[in-house]
Amino acid sequence: MPDPRDHRPLIGEPLALDLLNTRWAGTPVNDALTGVEQYGIWLSSNGLSERCTADEAGLEAIRQAREAIELAAQDAREQGELGAPARDGLDAVLAHGRIRRTAGPGGAEDRVEADRPEWLAPWLAADDFLTLLGQGAHRVKQCAHEACILHFFDASQNGRRRWCRMAVCGNRAKAARHYVKARG
Structure with a gap:
């Protein structure tokens, strides 16, 4: 269960992608790992604060x-x-680790x-990323x-999920298309 102090827009993806999602859009880009307290919140949201x-x-x-995971995710996508x-x-x-x-x-x-001890959470995240790749880099x-x-892991049957959250990003894209159509 996510820590109630965790205000990131997307929580609950697999550990490696949840780590990537500690950055999200903004000017400048929002970063949930700017200090030790925020790191503790991320650990708590991922059930790692005891370990x-x-x-x-x-x-x-x-x-x-x-x-490292960001670079690897980019390579997997591209x-x-x-x-x-x-x-x-x-x-x-x-x-x-091992x-x-x-x-x-x-x-x-x-x-x-x-x-x-400081390498346990990073090791778990990197290992999780390799597990995700094993399920399909395209996902x-x-x-x-x-x-x-x-970032998200596309667990849909057909592998065609496009949005982190349909209710937010998907609807924004639909609204933008509708606006262009209505004006044109």
Whole structure:
């Protein structure tokens, strides 16, 4: 459940895209990761506040992960695959953690371990992005509205979702088309 202090316009996308959505349209661009308190709100909205501490080191690490995922998302959209700089950026984040497999009471258990505490949330976000790519790079999308920079994972059956939120960006586009038609 999102933290009630989280005022971002789109919340609840998969972790990697939710991290990208800490930036949204405005002049200048709005940024929900401008300080430790805002980072703590993002951690809380993503159910990570019990596992991750909001501090300066974590804020710097999550910003690095956001930049790496942004570049990778751009490559996925534009090329359908990741270029070397995008892979290097993700790998730099992923180098700070690993999945450790252990035997649990019911069988195999996977536990994520980070080399330093501030890298757990960034590692989880980068790993989540790779999982999304595995489900189809074409489903990692940026909103089609020209004024929107939000990202979403298109889970629709036909893969044709265009808007981050139909009620906002989709309706704006419809209204703009209607206005042009009515004037013309």
